[in-house]
Amino acid sequence: xxxxxxxxxxxxxxxxxxxxxxxxxxxxxxxxxxxxxxxxxxxxxxxxxxxxxxxxxxxxxxxxxxxxxxxxxxxxxxxxxxxxxxxxxxxxxxxxxxxxxxxxxxxxxxxxxxxxxxxxxxxxxxxxxxxxxxxxxxxxxxxxxxxxxxxxxxxxxxxxxxxxxxxxxxxxxxxxxxxxxxxxxxxxxxxxxxxxxxxxxxxxxxxxxxxxxxxxxxxxxxxxxxxxxxxxxxxxxxxxxxxxxxxxxxxxxxxxxxxxxxxxxxxxxxxxxxxxxxxxxxxxxxxxxxxxxxxxxxxxxxxxxxxxxxxxxxxxxxxxxxxxxxxxxxxxxxxxxxxxxxxxxxxxxxxxxxxxxxxxxxxxxxxxxxxxxxxxxxxxxxxxxxxxxxxxxxxxxxxxxxxxxxxxxxxxxxxxxxx
RNA sequence: GCCGGUGUGGCAGAACGGUAAAUGCCUUCGCCUGCAAAGCGAAUGUCUGGGGGUUCGACUCCACCCACCGGCGCCA
Numbered sequence: 001x002x003x004x005x006x007x008x009x010x011x012x013x014x015x016x017x018x019x020x021x022x023x024x025x026x027x028x029x030x031x032x033x034x035x036x037x038x039x040x041x042x043x044x045x046x047x048x049x050x051x052x053x054x055x056x057x058x059x060x061x062x063x064x065x066x067x068x069x070x071x072x073x074x075x076x077x078x079x080x081x082x083x084x085x086x087x088x089x090x091x092x093x094x095x096x097x098x099x100x101x102x103x104x105x106x107x108x109x110x111x112x113x114x115x116x117x118x119x120x121x122x123x124x125x126x127x128x129x130x131x132x133x134x135x136x137x138x139x140x141x142x143x144x145x146x147x148x149x150x151x152x153x154x155x156x157x158x159x160x161x162x163x164x165x166x167x168x169x170x171x172x173x174x175x176x177x178x179x180x181x182x183x184x185x186x187x188x189x190x191x192x193x194x195x196x197x198x199x200x201x202x203x204x205x206x207x208x209x210x211x212x213x214x215x216x217x218x219x220x221x222x223x224x225x226x227x228x229x230x231x232x233x234x235x236x237x238x239x240x241x242x243x244x245x246x247x248x249x250x251x252x253x254x255x256x257x258x259x260x261x262x263x264x265x266x267x268x269x270x271x272x273x274x275x276x277x278x279x280x281x282x283x284x285x286x287x288x289x290x291x292x293x294x295x296x297x298x299x300x301x302x303x304x305x306x307x308x309x310x311x312x313x314x315x316x317x318x319x320x321x322x323x324x325x326x327x328x329x330x331x332x333x334x335x336x337x338x339x340x341x342x343x344x345x346x347x348x349x350x351x352x353x354x355x356x357x358x359x360x361x362x363x364x365x366x367x368x369x370x371x372x373x374x375x376x377x378x379x380x381x382x383x384x385x386x387x388x389x390x391x392x393x394x395x396x397x398x399x400x401x402x403x404x405x406x407x408x409x410x411x412x413x414x415x416x417x418x419x
Numbered sequence: 420g421c422c423g424g425u426g427u428g429g430c431a432g433a434a435c436g437g438u439a440a441a442u443g444c445c446u447u448c449g450c451c452u453g454c455a456a457a458g459c460g461a462a463u464g465u466c467u468g469g470g471g472g473u474u475c476g477a478c479u480c481c482a483c484c485c486a487c488c489g490g491c492g493c494c495a
Contacts, residue, residue, distance in 0.1 A: 006423095009423095026495090027495070028495090029495075030493080030494080036495090038494090038495060039495050040495090041495075042495040043495075045495095067493085070493060071493060072493080072494095144492095151422090154422065154423070154490080154491090155421095155422050155423065156421070156422050156423085156490085156491070173492090174492065175492090176492055176493090177492090177493080199493075200492090200493035201492090201493080220495095221495060222494075222495030223424075223489070223490080223495080224489070224490065224494050224495065225490095225494075225495070226423080226490075227422080227423085227490055227491065227492080228490090228491080228493090229492085229493080229494090232492075252495090253495065254424080254425085254489095255424095255488080255489070255495085256495090257488075257489095260487065260488065261488070261489090262488075262489060262494090264494065264495095265494075266494075288431095291431065291432065291442095291443080292431075292432060293433080295424090296425075296432080297424080297425060297488070297489090298431090298432095299430095299431075301430090301431090303430065303431085303444085303445095304430080304431055304444090306444080307430075307431060307443070307444040307445085308431085308443085308444085310443080310444060311442085311443045311444065312443095313457085314443070314444090314457090314458095315443090317458065318457095318458070318459095320458095336433090339435090342433075342434095344431095344432055344433050344441090344442080344443095345432095345433055345442085347432095347433095347442075347443080348432095348433070348441055348442040348443080349442090350442095351441095351442055351443070392453075397453060397454075400453095401454080401455085404455080404456085408456075413456085413457075414456075414457080415457050415458080416452075416453095416455085416456075416457080417452095418451075418452060418453095419453065
């Protein structure tokens with residue numbers, strides 16, 4: 001398989017550190033609010049990547065962190081008058097619920113920041129011992145000047161920037177926080193540098209080091225994390241013992257946009273996953289997301305979702321009886337997936353497989369994409385269909401048409417047989 | 420300002436430098452149908468943001484320009 005890595009800005013063949021095993025880390029959510037379709041886009045992409053790799057026989061350890069200690073959580077908990085842990089647990093649960101509702105179930109292990117405080121403190125301590133981090137009255141900071149490869153991921157070397165996070169005790173305004181001393185409510189811990197809480201970037205490297213070691217295969221996340229978050233992760237991890245590269249494949253998903261703008265909480269143009277699921281089922285949402293390449297921007301519109309729903313319905317409608325394997329169609333699908341997870345092309349192959357009646361492939365590949373391409377029938381619906389057919393046979397069209405109207409309104413596809 | 424990304428038919432969105440630029444939706448016509456829908460068949464439609472370069476040949480490579488989007492130290 002080939003993947004585009006932000007680090008090299010090229011498509012490279014996937015060569016893992018251990019043959020047949022893939023260590024994948026994806027930045028998880030900050031659990032202070034409901035997740036929206038932008039998050040869905042990213043997590044569907046990595047869900048499919050993982051399922052595909054597993055389908056090819058790889059053993060994938062997919063690790064995802066849960067950021068449950070953060071300014072937003074502190075502020076939101078204060079606003080709502082509940083404890084930080086209570087808020088974090090609530091939205092963590094909601095996150096899992098949304099993910100499962102979207103059929104995202106490939107993650108091997110979720111790791112909370114707050115349950116890895118010892119690992120975080122240990123890593124910060126080692127960075128200080130290394131001489132790349134220093135202690136001030138306000139906390140512990142990473143000295144970006146100590147890291148010669150600073151900026152290699154984002155192409156930004158820092159010379160033209162000014163940090164928005166001002167702290168008089170920092171040696172360089174661009175130095176970032178590893179530990180913030182102070183009292184932050186429930187989420188405050190003792191450390192060799194005083195009571196406080198972790199900085200943002202350190203949880204990921206502490207967690208990934210614990211489960212993967214200092215080097216692993218793939219790190220994923222949204223495009224917006226490249227700088228500064230992933231840049232900081234590289235600096236932290238590679239400064240521990242100088243192992244380079246921390247990860248070879250940096251995968252970043254493109255933004256879901258609304259009227260050309262990034263969907264985000266701050267712009268207020270977001271649609272939560274659960275709201276979207278009120279109108280569209282999970283398979284339509286997945287189909288819609290996979291209809292574009294994971295690195296491309298994707299426009300979220302009702303029209304686009306409606307098209308996806310129709311397209312998926314079309315596949316299901318034409319996939320009639322099994323006509324055996326369509327080798328060419330299968331090859332097209334696999335080639336597409338191999339080529340940097342080209343799901344739009346893979347779905348074109350699915351169209352073809354459906355048209356050619358390769359139901360085996362539809363079922364198998366549908367499991368990878370998390371979409372059932374075969375027509376679903378349930379007992380109640382079958383009964384309803386039978387009743388309608390009987391009415392039509394007796395030429396009682398008025399009643400039959402009322403049933404049809406109601407079914408269509410409920411989003412149920414009906415297919416009449418000629419009388 | 421610096422860095423990064425995107426720009427393909429009405430819409431969404433693909434294309435190892437090489438036959439007619441996938442696929443789906445939409446539109447039109449025909450078949451089918453109790454009437455529709457679905458399905459089937461057919462048709463219209465882009466010469467790929469712009470003007471250059473490299474090449475026998477470029478959506479695809481190079482430089483530049485334009486437009487839009489994003490990041491710039493706690494956004495997936």
